[in-house]
Each structure stands twice: as C-alpha cells, then as structure tokens.
Amino acid sequence: MTTGELSTSTAGRARLPESLRETLAGHYYTDPAIFHAEQERIFETGWFCAVHSADLTRPGQFETVQIGRESVLVTRARSGEIKAYLNVCRHRGARLCTEDEGEVRRSFQCPYHAWTYSLDGKLIAAPNLGAMDDIDRDEYGLHQVHVREWLGYAWLCLAEQPPSFEDTVIQDVTDRLGTPDAIVGYQVADLKLGRRIEYDVKANWKQIVENFMECYHCATIHPELTEVLPEFADGLAAQYFVGHGAEFGAGVEGFTVDGSAGLEKLPGVDEDQDRRYYAITVRPQVFINLVPDHVVFHRMFPLAPDRTLVRCDWLYLPEVVDSGADIDRSVELFHRVNQQDFDACERCQLAMDSRSYRDGGVLVPSEHHIGDFHDWVRKHIG
Ligand code: FES
Ligand SMILES: [Fe+2]
Incomplete structure (x- = not known):
C-alpha cells in the first residue's frame, strides 16, 4: 500500500492514510475516571522516581510525595538507608506530615494523639502504650513502601509485589x-x-x-x-x-x-x-x-x-x-x-x-x- 491509500485504524474509528497513526481520544487527557485509572494502575503499581537522594543527607530529613492517590513519607533512617512509608497514622489515620519537606530529630509524632514512630517506621511510643502490652510495635508501625536507589534518586513502588526494576x-x-x-x-x-x-x-x-x-x-x-x-x-x-x-x-x-x-x-x-x-x-x-x-x-x-x-x-x-x-x-x-x-x-x-x-x-x-x-x-x- 502506498502513502495516500487508506487503511483501517485499529479502533476502526476512521480510515487513515498509512502515513498516519491515531492518537488517544481527547477525553484521555481530561476525564477524571481515566486519571483515576492511571493513578491506580500505572503510578501505584510501577516504580516512581520520587526523591533526589542527596536531598536527604541527614537521618530524619524527609520529603512527602504524592504517588497516585497516596501521600508517601520518604526519609533517611539512622542506618543511612532511605525508607518510605504511607503518610498515614496507624491509629485513626491522621496525615502524619503535612509539609512538603522537613527534618525531625529522631521520630515522627502524630499531632493528633501522639503515636510516635521511629525513623525506620516502628511504633515506639503512644499514650498508655505500656498498659496495652498486646500491641505488637512492628505490626502497628507505618506501612512500608518499596525503595530502590538508582542514578542518585530514590524510586518507590507502592505495589505489594513490585515489578522487576x-x-x-x-x-x-x-x-x-x-x-x-x-x-x-x-x-x-x-x-x-x-x-x-x-x-x-x-x-x-x-x-x-x-x-x-x-x-x-x-x-x-x-x-x-x-x-x-x-x-x-x-x-x-x-x-x-x-x-x-x-x-x-x-x-x-x-x-x-x-x-x-x-x-x-x-x-x-x-x-x-x-x-x-x-x-x-x-x-x-x-x-x-x-x-x-x-x-x-x-x-x-x-x-x-x-x-x-x-x-x-x-x-x-x-x-x-x-x-x-x-x-x-x-x-x-x-x-x-x-x-x-x-x-x-x-x-x-x-x-x-x-x-x-x-x-x-x-x-x-x-x-x-x-x-x-x-x-x-x-x-x-x-
Ligand atoms: S490519629 Fe495519629 S495518634 Fe491518633
Ligand atoms: Fe521539545
């Protein structure tokens, strides 16, 4: 077929000359339902390049990043590793950090009832926690997000089983x-x-x-x-x-x-x-x-x-x-x-x-x- 002859496009929407290929329809760029599907099935399932590692030099420095529908808290732990957590308190769900970036000394404390998490995400203190000795402090720690460092950036993945990097x-x-x-x-x-x-x-x-x-x-x-x-x-x-x-x-x-x-x-x-x-x-x-x-x-x-x-x-x-x-x-x-x-x-x-x-x-x-x-x-x- 030479240029100028017509072929049927894959969507069957129109017959296009062979030198042309169709784009996505306009609503792919405006429809909240499409955006929602992209958040859920692209940004929340794959690797997302979130933070320049050098922006977190000291333990306790943090950034919060929006990935799909989730806010993610990214910090450097005492071990020197970059760690990432869903930015949600495990008690009643308050947003833990509302700032885009900042620095804490040794822990993240929820401003609502003061549940407190170490830099590696473990629940380390809460009012009356000592009286609730059936609470596992790892179990009620922050939900971890997968982290992979490459090219000097921290790439995060919200999926439980991340795809191969x-x-x-x-x-x-x-x-x-x-x-x-x-x-x-x-x-x-x-x-x-x-x-x-x-x-x-x-x-x-x-x-x-x-x-x-x-x-x-x-x-x-x-x-x-x-x-x-x-x-x-x-x-x-x-x-x-x-x-x-x-x-x-x-x-x-x-x-x-x-x-x-x-x-x-x-x-x-x-x-x-x-x-x-x-x-x-x-x-x-x-x-x-x-x-x-x-x-x-x-x-x-x-x-x-x-x-x-x-x-x-x-x-x-x-x-x-x-x-x-x-x-x-x-x-x-x-x-x-x-x-x-x-x-x-x-x-x-x-x-x-x-x-x-x-x-x-x-x-x-x-x-x-x-x-x-x-x-x-x-x-x-x-
Ligand atoms: S919601 Fe965070 S301590 Fe209660
Ligand atoms: Fe350009």
Whole structure:
C-alpha cells in the first residue's frame, strides 16, 4: 500500500492514510475516571522516581510525595538507608506530615494523639502504650513502601509485589541507548545538583511525555536547541533511533544557550558519546538528558488530569558546583526548551475537550513511536 491509500485504524474509528497513526481520544487527557485509572494502575503499581537522594543527607530529613492517590513519607533512617512509608497514622489515620519537606530529630509524632514512630517506621511510643502490652510495635508501625536507589534518586513502588526494576526502569534506558552500559560513564549518582527549577504545567502528564518523545516540533518551537543540534531541524527525535545521540553542530562548542563552550567533559563519557545529546524517556514519569558535561533529569508529578508538576534538576560534577563555575548558559538552554515545550503542552490541553478532538488526532511517521506509548497506557488501564 502506498502513502495516500487508506487503511483501517485499529479502533476502526476512521480510515487513515498509512502515513498516519491515531492518537488517544481527547477525553484521555481530561476525564477524571481515566486519571483515576492511571493513578491506580500505572503510578501505584510501577516504580516512581520520587526523591533526589542527596536531598536527604541527614537521618530524619524527609520529603512527602504524592504517588497516585497516596501521600508517601520518604526519609533517611539512622542506618543511612532511605525508607518510605504511607503518610498515614496507624491509629485513626491522621496525615502524619503535612509539609512538603522537613527534618525531625529522631521520630515522627502524630499531632493528633501522639503515636510516635521511629525513623525506620516502628511504633515506639503512644499514650498508655505500656498498659496495652498486646500491641505488637512492628505490626502497628507505618506501612512500608518499596525503595530502590538508582542514578542518585530514590524510586518507590507502592505495589505489594513490585515489578522487576531491571525489566521496567532499566529496560527503558536500555531500549533507548541500545545497551545498559551506555549510561554508566555519566556516573549520574555521583553528580551534584547545580540548579533545580519547578514548572507547574497546566497539562495532562501524557501530553508532556508525548511531547518529549518527538522532535517534529523542534524546528518550530526550539530555535536555540536546533541551533546546537542541527539534525533536530529534520524533525526526527533523538529517541527515534536506538543508540543514536544527536550530534552538536560543527561550530558548536558546548550544550549551552548560545553554543559557547560548556564545562569539562564528564570523565567516564566515551569518545563516541562526546559532542552528542541523548534523550531517554523512563515510563511513566522520568526524562533523562545526557550531554558530555552534565545531565538534565526531569521528574513529573501528576496532580490532576490537567495539572502536572515537573521538577527539573541540572546535575554537574561536584567540583564544578563547589567551585561556583558558571553554569547559567547550560541551564538556560534546557530551561528555554522546557518553557517552550510546556507552553505547547498547555496549548494542546486547552483543546482536549473540544468536539473537534473527541476522536483524537493523528501521528505523522516521525511520531509513530508515540503510538507505542499510547498502547502501553491502554494496556495498563484496560
Ligand atoms: S490519629 Fe495519629 S495518634 Fe491518633
Ligand atoms: Fe521539545
């Protein structure tokens, strides 16, 4: 069949030319029932990248994170391990910590009736507890959430039986880079936070994933990025080819807003990775961007069908951050890309309830791989 002839789409919704593939229907981006199903069957069942481990350096430092419908309390225990618990008191269910972040000295005490939990989640004190000697203090400790540290981040899983971390998170990186070893040289876990910017995006989380996966939009909305990576002007995303990193333009010295020199190359980065940009989507909520001298790490926190908080970390060698070296030009490049991308996502979100988009839109060939992400979403939520 040649381009221009018609084929029947999988949903049978419309006959599409072969060069087009259907998107999800508009209500997938606005319907509270769909969002609820995603919370339950995607965010509460898989691995969720929650906290930068270096943000919890001392025992008792904590952050609270929304994962699906649950608030999760993440802290560092005295053993040095990162621990995570459902943020719910085992007595009558009061929210234990209402702050986004903070620090306790040695325990978490519920403000309601003062049930008190150690940093490793055990019930250690409660009014009249001594008189109730049939209460098992482990049994009435906080409900634990699975934790796995990788790339310097704490990834959490609310499922009782988590899926294999290797077959999900690490496999997504491998599928993109071609080999699990390709990310090792960047030594992401040893890098230090140089800058963090949060974006409160008025768009569904899937808009943000889809936008990150394609580069059909690069020539229109990313002038600075396309200047640094001229092949992006063709619209084929770095994620389109397995193992391919987009090459810096001939006159470009570094991954900076004006193409001027960046910082020293990370010592473990291979020659064939030098002067290249790799973009990785780790479903459902992480983007990793690798360039020779730094790493840009996005975490998404879906808050509502039409609202997603994006936390973007720029990570550098510790000595670069400690020396006060100028990172502004490298931060500015991806900050502009983020703003340009999130503006586009918000623009699309406005139309999702329109009757014009009731059956969705279409994907051109350079976007067809987004259809695989749609299949992944459908498979999970049924
Ligand atoms: S609800 Fe927490 S101590 Fe009563
Ligand atoms: Fe973009």
